[in-house]
Amino acid sequence: MSRAASKAAFELAQTLIPGGVNSPARAFGGVGGHPSYIRRGEGAYLYDIDGNQLIDYVGSWGPHIVGHRHPAVIAAIQSALETGTSFGAPTEIETELARMVVDAVPSIEKVRMVNSGTEATMSAIRVARGFTGRSLIVKFAGCYHGHVDSLLVQAGSGALTHGHPSSPGVPEGCTADTIVLEYNDIDQLTALFETRGKELAAIILEPVVGNMGLVIPKEGFLQACRDLCTKSGTVLIFDEVMTGFRLAYGGAQERFGITPDMTTLGKIIGGGLPVGAYGGRSDIMAVVSPAGPVYQAGTLSGNPLAMASGIATLQQLKDAALYQRLETVTRRLVDGLVSAAKEAGIPAVGPRCGSMFTLFFQAGPVNNLTDAKRSDTTRFSKFFHALLEAGVYLPCSQFEACFVSAAHSDADIDATIAAAKSAFGKLA
Numbered sequence: 351m352s353r354a355a356s357k358a359a360f361e362l363a364q365t366l367i368p369g370g371v372n373s374p375a376r377a378f379g380g381v382g383g384h385p386s387y388i389r390r391g392e393g394a395y396l397y398d399i400d401g402n403q404l405i406d407y408v409g410s411w412g413p414h415i416v417g418h419r420h421p422a423v424i425a426a427i428q429s430a431l432e433t434g435t436s437f438g439a440p441t442e443i444e445t446e447l448a449r450m451v452v453d454a455v456p457s458i459e460k461v462r463m464v465n466s467g468t469e470a471t472m473s474a475i476r477v478a479r480g481f482t483g484r485s486l487i488v489k490f491a492g493c494y495h496g497h498v499d500s501l502l503v504q505a506g507s508g509a510l511t512h513g514h515p516s517s518p519g520v521p522e523g524c525t526a527d528t529i530v531l532e533y534n535d536i537d538q539l540t541a542l543f544e545t546r547g548k549e550l551a552a553i554i555l556e557p558v559v560g561n562m563g564l565v566i567p568k569e570g571f572l573q574a575c576r577d578l579c580t581k582s583g584t585v586l587i588f589d590e591v592m593t594g595f596r597l598a599y600g601g602a603q604e605r606f607g608i609t610p611d612m613t614t615l616g617k618i619i620g621g622g623l624p625v626g627a628y629g630g631r632s633d634i635m636a637v638v639s640p641a642g643p644v645y646q647a648g649t650l651s652g653n654p655l656a657m658a659s660g661i662a663t664l665q666q667l668k669d670a671a672l673y674q675r676l677e678t679v680t681r682r683l684v685d686g687l688v689s690a691a692k693e694a695g696i697p698a699v700g701p702r703c704g705s706m707f708t709l710f711f712q713a714g715p716v717n718n719l720t721d722a723k724r725s726d727t728t729r730f731s732k733f734f735h736a737l738l739e740a741g742v743y744l745p746c747s748q749f750e751a752c753f754v755s756a757a758h759s760d761a762d763i764d765a766t767i768a769a770a771k772s773a774f775g776k777l778a
């Protein structure tokens with residue numbers, strides 16, 4: 351496979367854009383080499399500028415659950431375009447998408463649209479703090495909630511001490527009110543709530559984690575978060591930017607039957623256009639400006655093209671059979687990958703939830719970031735490049751989730767398993 355045009359495009363981009371990319375996850379930093387430059391997407395496929403067809407398991411990092419250029423989504427965007435791109439005044443389709451979100455996710459009684467997942471989590475935290483009058487928040491190591499200052503944080507020296515910035519440019523003061531705990535550790539969380547529960551404004555977490563590779567909540571973990579928050583008046587925020595409309599129409603909270611106080615959404619809700627949203631209990635959302643005193647705003651929030659794209663995408667998802675098929679197809683894929691690795695004598699585990707999964711190169715189990723980090727990333731890099739060479743496009747890091755879309759055919763899955771088998775043969 352030639353990738354010469356992509357290589358040249360990346361070299362040019364690096365002279366003008368920091369690291370050549372507009373978001374670091376695209377730069378192939380974790381696997382080496384240069385990214386593929388994409389010319390177009392169609393269904394389950396990407397086509398790069400060298401003319402290669404790739405089976406896509408990234409789906410723009412989550413949004414494309416119905417595949418690229420779904421006809422209904424494209425038609426909705428085209429039709430919105432006919433009336434204008436932005437007005438800075440309310441439109442009825444904002445209410446229409448709000449209605450769809452409220453109907454899909456019962457814990458959301460009121461919802462505010464923003465332009466990215468980062469904006470959604472940043473705003474949700476401000477609202478939780480404004481509502482409770484408290485400052486401290488809890489996040490879990492390995493959960494990613496966008497590049498919000500107070501969430502770019504790593505654990506302090508002791509489990510219950512305050513976090514430190516994980517990026518230069520974030521002052522200590524921004525992370526001083528964030529406590530970082532290990533995911534899936536109920537004892538640690540309980541100990542924190544026993545001593546400081548009444549100071550905690552919010553817990554924010556990915557109810558199923560996609561951002562350290564796929565990590566599934568242990569039995570009882572989400573319920574423990576719920577119970578501790580209820581007892582201490584802390585706001586439980588499920589960051590469902592990735593899992594919302596992905597793991598079920600009602601997200602991870604529907605799948606696991608746990609009701610958060612607030613939810614953040616993004617990715618699928620924009621159907622490939624820039625949208626985020628945060629919402630929750632009406633008494634909490636009542637503090638949001640102009641209904642209440644907590645300020646949050648956006649020139650392009652509720653943008654008509656983005657709303658049209660989101661609505662058309664969600665309409666496609668009001669279909670239990672679609673989720674059922676995603677489940678079946680993804681299970682077959684992951685089973686195929688894991689057993690192919692096993693046959694080749696390569697230690698690998700494949701945690702899966704709905705149409706998200708990660709193939710971790712290690713014996714497992716993977717319950718938190720410490721576990722995830724035990725993976726053989728050198729082996730992952732080789733596997734990644736072997737699959738790319740065979741026309742299969744995986745996320746370019748061991749610590750990301752793969753996404754299957756409704757456009758992936760049985761033949762795509764077979765081709766992917768076959769490519770993996772041949773790759774494992776060379777890696778063993």
Ligand SMILES: *Cc1c(COP(=O)(O)O)cnc(C)c1O
Nearest residue numbers: 466467468494495496589591592
């Ligand atoms: C992608 C993601 C975000 C950030 O969304 P952006 O649109 O990239 O700002 C936040 N939380 C989770 C769980 C995500 O997966």
